[in-house]
Amino acid sequence: MTVPITDQPVLKLMNVESAYGPVKAIRGVSLQVRRGEIATVLGSNGAGKSTILKTISGIIDPRKGSIEFKGSPITARDPAFIVQQGLSHVPEGREVFALLSVRDNLAMGAYTRSDRDGAARDMETVFGYFPILRERATQHAGLLSGGQQQMLAISRALMAAPDLILLDEPSLGLSPKLTREIFEIVVRINRERGTTILLVEQNANMALNAADYGYVLENGRIVMEDTCARLRDKDDIKEFYLGMKEAGVRGERRWKKKKNWR
Numbered sequence: 001m002t003v004p005i006t007d008q009p010v011l012k013l014m015n016v017e018s019a020y021g022p023v024k025a026i027r028g029v030s031l032q033v034r035r036g037e038i039a040t041v042l043g044s045n046g047a048g049k050s051t052i053l054k055t056i057s058g059i060i061d062p063r064k065g066s067i068e069f070k071g072s073p074i075t076a077r078d079p080a081f082i083v084q085q086g087l088s089h090v091p092e093g094r095e096v097f098a099l100l101s102v103r104d105n106l107a108m109g110a111y112t113r114s115d116r117d118g119a120a121r122d123m124e125t126v127f128g129y130f131p132i133l134r135e136r137a138t139q140h141a142g143l144l145s146g147g148q149q150q151m152l153a154i155s156r157a158l159m160a161a162p163d164l165i166l167l168d169e170p171s172l173g174l175s176p177k178l179t180r181e182i183f184e185i186v187v188r189i190n191r192e193r194g195t196t197i198l199l200v201e202q203n204a205n206m207a208l209n210a211a212d213y214g215y216v217l218e219n220g221r222i223v224m225e226d227t228c229a230r231l232r233d234k235d236d237i238k239e240f241y242l243g244m245k246e247a248g249v250r251g252e253r254r255w256k257k258k259k260n261w262r
Contacts, residue, residue: 005036005212009068010164010196011056016065018048018055025051027220028065033164033198033213038190040199040207040228042241043217049200050092052217053166056198057089058082070163084112088157092168092200094149096156098142102133105141105152109159119159126155129185147178154182158189164196165189171203179203183210204241208232216241 009032016029026048033039043049054060056067058079067075074082079089088109097105106126110119127134130151136144141152150170157165167186171179183206189195201207208214208228216224216237224231231237 005034008035009033010035010070011198012068013052013056014066014068016052016055016062016067018051018060018062020051025220026055026217029217029220029222030065031215031222031225033196035163035196036190036194037213038187038197038199038211040201040211040214041217042201042204042207042214045202047217048220049217050168051220053089053091053168053198053200056082057087057166059089083160086161086163087166088160088162088164089166090153090157090168090170092172094146094153096141096144096149096152098140100141101138102141102144102152103137105156106133106159109156110161112160118161122159122161126158129188130155146173147175147182150174150178150182151185154186154189158193158195162195164198167197167199167201169200169202171201171206179206186210204237208237208242 011033013029013031016026017024018026029052041049041052051060055062058074058077058081061076066073069082069085069087072085074085097108100108106123110122113119132148133151133155136148141149144152154167154170170182170186174182186197186199187210190197199207199211208231211228214226214228214231215222224236232242
């Protein structure tokens, strides 16, 4: 059963600015994610996509702006507090606990929960999404393939029973076949469980087909936003993110003018 998207935002960023030392990574970013939807942030390497997620989850403190989650401020709060409020972050590069078993990695995802029966049911649910994890349940996570580690990282986030998952570059280092499988499960999780997802992804084609609403990030700023269906039809997106040459030279000229290319 598909869970409907509501107009109520579960996450709001308002004029957020974050930096690494003197270097500004994101500049005045404002966006929102509605409850029940998949939203995506597109952009090239170094655009600031991962910084947005790290700022939301408390890994980086913003220098300016505010962040609200479920209507309450979480700006610069401790990451552990943010997790307890119902927000899980699947970082770029997976970062599983290599020396722990698959099952123990999943149990770590549920460490904030007191409902043992519910956590046990959720473990069975994630084994249903990713049967290979059941087969590897007693194996050290560090011995899994890259795709299996990505499955484990997503499953570990689900074990916290989150209202929102921040998903950073799930296709990184994966084959096209595994990427399709991962994205199919991400969409299933959203549609079946109603879990809201904010997705950062360089594979624009996969992201735009999976997500409901999208933001385009350039040099730390949001330069475009729309429904993913409409973004897919924009000449600039076709030419520079989807690689569709039939979009024509008009989009290329506009893009070059905007970026002051010569």
